[in-house]
Amino acid sequence: MALLSTPRSAVQLASKGRPLKEHLFRVALLSSLAIALGFLAALIFYVVQEGWPRLDSMLWENQPSIRRPETSGIQSSILGTLWIIGLTILMALPTGILAAIYLEEYADKTKWYNRLIDLNISNLAAVPSIVYGILGLGIIARWMSFGFTIMTGAITISLLVLPIVIISAREAIKAVPPSIREGSLALGATEWQTIWRQVLPASVPGIATGSILALSRAIGEAAPFLMLGAATFIRFNPEGVWSSFSVLPLQIYGFITRPQAEYAVLAAAAIVILLGILLLMNSVAIWLRNRYQKRW
Incomplete structure (x- = not known):
């Protein structure tokens, strides 16, 4: 027993x-x-x-000043950040989503070059941002003669976030059940019609969430812009993609390095603006995920 x-x-x-x-x-x-x-x-x-x-209207209405901290602002840095993020969205998101569609829906996973592409994308997602800054400085700014402009910064940041966008988009596409594809193909739709009308709408929440989180990382980067020669004090707003620029992380760094105590207060106020933008972007990602997420 x-x-x-x-x-x-x-x-x-x-x-x-x-x-x-x-x-x-x-x-x-x-x-x-x-x-x-x-x-x-x-x-x-x-x-x-x-x-x-x-934290008053002068903060975003005035230009930075190296002599008058009481009236100094961050308008040029805010606009430079918006220019960089806007161009990054235009370059990185379509490229990353199309690459994810190819790798997940069309690529033959038994081929060695497709496996090599998968390995390289995973490795590039973990590369430190300063390496992308060196790449932008050596190839885009100097070899391609783009100079220290908004276009150079946007291309560099696009390369930085592109692996993250591809990985998140692939995971979102992979999460769509195979039965959705099979049902669409059985009804006579082509493979592209199935992807465009069934797979992509179902994967929008995951793609949008991953893309916004990738852009949230990009908006807080400072190391690549230090390598690209972005200025810490610019008293004019960018007028195009070939203008000199500054971004909020570098502007905050420039304020912190000043000896006057008023600049420390100004840097803290600029940090609040940057944190507000980051929290807003993350909130939009959470809202999109909850709004359009489907339960299979």
Whole structure:
């Protein structure tokens, strides 16, 4: 009887111990989330408190100044950031989505060159941003003679986020059930009609979420622009893609390096603007995911 009851007693002990482990694991997860949110809240509270005296209309209406911090603003940096992000959207998103469609729907995964492309895309997503800055400086700015312009910065940042866009788009396309494709093809639709009218609409939430998160990373990058010679103080707004430019991360760096205490307050106010843009973009990504997500 003792031998027969041994397996049953082991099962009972395992079933009794499992809820405790699950409870401890849940507590660990919630604790990690609380710590992360706590640090984020502390950071936001600190920068808002430090930059509150300069969170006024002059901050985005005036140009930067190296002599008058009380009236200095960040208008040129805001517009430079918008120029860079706008051109990055135009260049990186269509290219990344089309590449994801080819790799996921058309490419023969048994071919060695398609596997090599997959490996390189995964490796490029982990390359430090400073390497892209060196690439932009050596090839785009100098060899292609684009100079230190908005176009150079936009191409460099597009190359930076392109692997992330491709990977997120591929995962979103892969999440569409095969039965959707099979049903569309069985009804007489071509492969492209199936992709355009069935697969892509169903994968929009994942593609949009991954793309916005990639752009959120790009908007906070400073290392590539340091390599590309972007200025920290520009007193004029960009007038085109061949203009000199500055971006918010570099403008914040320029304020921090000034000896006057007023510039530290101004840098904190600029950080609030940058954090606001990032949180807005991430909120849009979450809204798109929740709004258009389908349960299969």
